Amino acid sequence: SQQGEEDPQALSIQEGENATMNCSYKTSINNLQWYRQNSGRGLVHLILIRSNEREKHSGRLRVTLDTSKKSSSLLITASRAADTASYFCATPTGANSKLTFGKGITLSVRP
Amino acid sequence: GAGVSQSPSNKVTEKGKDVELRCDPISGHTALYWYRQRLGQGLEFLIYFQGNSAPDKSGLPSDRFSAERTGESVSTLTIQRTQQEDSAVYLCASSLAGMGTEAFFGQGTRLTVV
Numbered sequence: 001s002q003q004g005e006e007d008p009q010a011l012s013i014q015e016g017e018n019a020t021m022n023c024s025y026k027t028s029i030n031n032l033q034w035y036r037q038n039s040g041r042g043l044v045h046l047i048l049i050r051s052n053e054r055e056k057h058s059g060r061l062r063v064t065l066d067t068s069k070k071s072s073s074l075l076i077t078a079s080r081a082a083d084t085a086s087y088f089c090a091t092p093t094g095a096n097s098k099l100t101f102g103k104g105i106t107l108s109v110r111p
Numbered sequence: 112g113a114g115v116s117q118s119p120s121n122k123v124t125e126k127g128k129d130v131e132l133r134c135d136p137i138s139g140h141t142a143l144y145w146y147r148q149r150l151g152q153g154l155e156f157l158i159y160f161q162g163n164s165a166p167d168k169s170g171l172p173s174d175r176f177s178a179e180r181t182g183e184s185v186s187t188l189t190i191q192r193t194q195q196e197d198s199a200v201y202l203c204a205s206s207l208a209g210m211g212t213e214a215f216f217g218q219g220t221r222l223t224v225v
Contacts, residue, residue, distance in 0.1 A: 029211075030211060031211055033213065033214075035214075041200070041218045041219050042115075042202065042216035042217055042218045042219055043154075043202070043204075043214075043216045044216070045213045045214065045215070048213060088153065088154065090214075091211075092210065092211025094167075096159065096161060096164070096167055096209070096210075097209065097210040097211040098144065098156065098159040098161075098167055098209075099144065099156075099204075099206075099211060099214055100156050101146070101153055101154040101156075102153060103152065103153035104153050104154075
């Protein structure tokens with residue numbers, strides 16, 4: 001079953017605007033990760049936020065984590081056409097902490 | 112190698128045939144995952160190998176699917192008697208220690224069953 005659920009399913013914005021994507025999860029976690037996928041092939045790790053962190057930055061990426069609401073958000077500032085991709089959140093799940101992924105968000109950045 | 116390597120990149124097979132997909136993880140990574148991604152869908156967990164622990168096979172959709180891993184190196188995913196619904200991209204990932212650490216993905220094998 002899906003642990004993480006992203007929202008919205010699809011997002012279309014103009015270049016230069018900010019993009020905000022959300023992820024909700026069901027069980028307690030020790031970290032939450034965001035990945036990007038271009039053209040339906042391999043995923044690339046973007047950022048990991050631990051359960052004792054509330055906010056983390058990496059370049060134009062800002063991730064927040066609210067463990068009380070079991071939710072996370074990924075903000076991409078000053079978006080570029082090259083940011084067009086699918087974005088997934090992932091959480092360690094189960095006793096063996098295997099990574100499970102949400103269904104993903106399709107982001108389109110219009111030039 | 113520098114990254115996770117999967118082969119073949121693309122595979123077209125006839126319905127009913129068996130296929131083997133290969134994954135070479137990053138050297139030293141103890142954890143290895145297989146996922147399936149149908150067109151426009153999310154990642155469906157298939158199987159997880161972590162060190163010497165028994166693999167977590169809870170995601171395998173049927174007994175036609177099986178996977179093996181030799182120590183902490185190469186893994187093969189085998190699909191027997193392929194069906195059209197098996198058509199998907201099969202993604203392999205490895206991570207240094209499992210337990211929810213960062214995963215590194217291969218480029219996947221696109222399987223088409225005709």
